[in-house]
Amino acid sequence: MQHINLKETQLETCANPISLQDIRTLKELYQLKSETRDLRQPLVRNIMKQRVVGQQCIESLKNALYSLETIHIDDYTGQRVLRLDGKKQIEVDLTYEIRELKKDIYYLEYGEDHFINYLAKFIPDFRRYVNEGIEKLHGKSFNAFITDRDGTTNNYCGRYRSSVQPIYNSVFLSRFAKNRCSYPIFITSAPLKDFGILNVSINPSGIFYYAGSKGREFIDPEGDFHSFPIDAEKQEMIHLLNDRMRQLLEDPHFEKFNFIGSALQFKFGQTTIARQDITRSINPEESTAFLEKVKSIVDELDPEHRNFRIEDTGLDIEIILTIDQKGKGSVKDFDKGDGLEFICNKIDIDTSHGPNLVCGDTPSDIPMLKTAVEICDDVWAVFVTRNEKLAREVQEICPQSMIVPSPDILLTILGLLSL
Numbered sequence: 001m002q003h004i005n006l007k008e009t010q011l012e013t014c015a016n017p018i019s020l021q022d023i024r025t026l027k028e029l030y031q032l033k034s035e036t037r038d039l040r041q042p043l044v045r046n047i048m049k050q051r052v053v054g055q056q057c058i059e060s061l062k063n064a065l066y067s068l069e070t071i072h073i074d075d076y077t078g079q080r081v082l083r084l085d086g087k088k089q090i091e092v093d094l095t096y097e098i099r100e101l102k103k104d105i106y107y108l109e110y111g112e113d114h115f116i117n118y119l120a121k122f123i124p125d126f127r128r129y130v131n132e133g134i135e136k137l138h139g140k141s142f143n144a145f146i147t148d149r150d151g152t153t154n155n156y157c158g159r160y161r162s163s164v165q166p167i168y169n170s171v172f173l174s175r176f177a178k179n180r181c182s183y184p185i186f187i188t189s190a191p192l193k194d195f196g197i198l199n200v201s202i203n204p205s206g207i208f209y210y211a212g213s214k215g216r217e218f219i220d221p222e223g224d225f226h227s228f229p230i231d232a233e234k235q236e237m238i239h240l241l242n243d244r245m246r247q248l249l250e251d252p253h254f255e256k257f258n259f260i261g262s263a264l265q266f267k268f269g270q271t272t273i274a275r276q277d278i279t280r281s282i283n284p285e286e287s288t289a290f291l292e293k294v295k296s297i298v299d300e301l302d303p304e305h306r307n308f309r310i311e312d313t314g315l316d317i318e319i320i321l322t323i324d325q326k327g328k329g330s331v332k333d334f335d336k337g338d339g340l341e342f343i344c345n346k347i348d349i350d351t352s353h354g355p356n357l358v359c360g361d362t363p364s365d366i367p368m369l370k371t372a373v374e375i376c377d378d379v380w381a382v383f384v385t386r387n388e389k390l391a392r393e394v395q396e397i398c399p400q401s402m403i404v405p406s407p408d409i410l411l412t413i414l415g416l417l418s419l
Helices: 026-048 055-069 095-110 112-122 126-137 167-180 232-250 284-301 336-347 363-375 388-397 407-417
Strands: 080-083 089-092 142-147 181-187 209-212 217-219 225-227 264-267 270-274 308-312 316-324 331-333 356-360 379-384 401-404
Touching: 026 055, 026 080, 026 089, 026 095, 026 167, 055 095, 095 112, 095 167, 112 126, 112 407, 126 379, 126 401, 126 407, 142 167, 142 363, 167 181, 167 407, 181 336, 209 336, 232 264, 232 270, 232 284, 232 316, 284 308, 284 316, 308 331, 336 363, 356 363, 363 379, 363 388, 379 388, 379 407, 388 401, 401 407
Parallel strands: 142 181, 142 356, 181 209, 356 379, 379 401
Antiparallel strands: 080 089, 209 217, 217 225, 264 270, 270 316, 308 316, 316 331
16 A cells, blocks of 8 residues: 655645744633644645645644643642633643644654554554454445544544644545545534534545534535524523523632533533543542532423433533434433434435444444444444443444544544545
8 A cells, every 4th residue: 555655745835834932821722722723724635635744834833842842830740730810720731732743743744654653653552453444444435434523533632622633633534534435424522613623623624524512513515504403492491501501610619610621512402511621630529519510500490301411421511402202202312323313314315325434432422323223224333442341332233343442543544444
């Protein structure tokens, strides 16, 4: 297989150069991450057109990396700290931001062959998993490619707003979607936009369907917006809930939950509030107490539990607007399976045509896989997990499945399949 050599041709200018910055506030961090998105997005388009990146763009990424690496480290805790405002500070784990910038720089400087060797140095059994995946999926072109984002095709980040997609990630995914898929669909629990998956993705336009809020809302490759219908009474309930959550996080005792993980996200038919992040920066007792506080507000608004369901992931509290169960006279929470069925009906996918590929990483992706198996022919699955129970469940639902331990393994499989 001949990989793309990123060093063969060069673009002379960088459309959105990044200078060295002294990052002291969370706002400045997010501004820098926004600048890296603006820089990365056109680079992906150029790489997809067999053009390669000029040195000025690589230097800009190095400037961003150095700006992150020089953020102040507290002498006592050993953690990087940023100001929220004039007085308050917050510890920030920048593992994702720094690591993904280093990968992008290596990818651009040394090319795809060397980059894959680079990944193999850090991920145990990398080549074994990649070779197994290529062997299983070689030669297949997929009707639908249905995938989660965070933890599946994108490494986890401590703050969603910082989880800007890397260049190598976008090239591998976009190339696979263009060359091997008819309907490439992201279905994520995050919002669609403001602030959602569209704000952190850098894939070229016109390739993917992006579905947020577990599939309640999506944008097709032509840019048209679609949404699952919500009746007026339930819409009013979600507005009341969101007002209460805003008030809760304005309380000085709870405002820190605005700045970790998913923070507070108003989705279409769902509200998500982080109570912990992947680095466990919140005291466990404090996190549990916050969960109980949120539950008490939901119980107050919906004492008969007809409108909301609460799903606690351990990191996020997801408050989900219920839907009526068909023919059963009862309600259920909206899941990714409902979202997938809505999308398939809306865009008229021929589900009798296969093969179809489903990718996920958590139990919240299981309904998506189950629905795919129920409504689609010839379903294959790749799940990214080290959870043996989840792995067994995936394999029971979809015998044509594979389990890998890292998003970068899945990305490399997809990237190599598309050459």
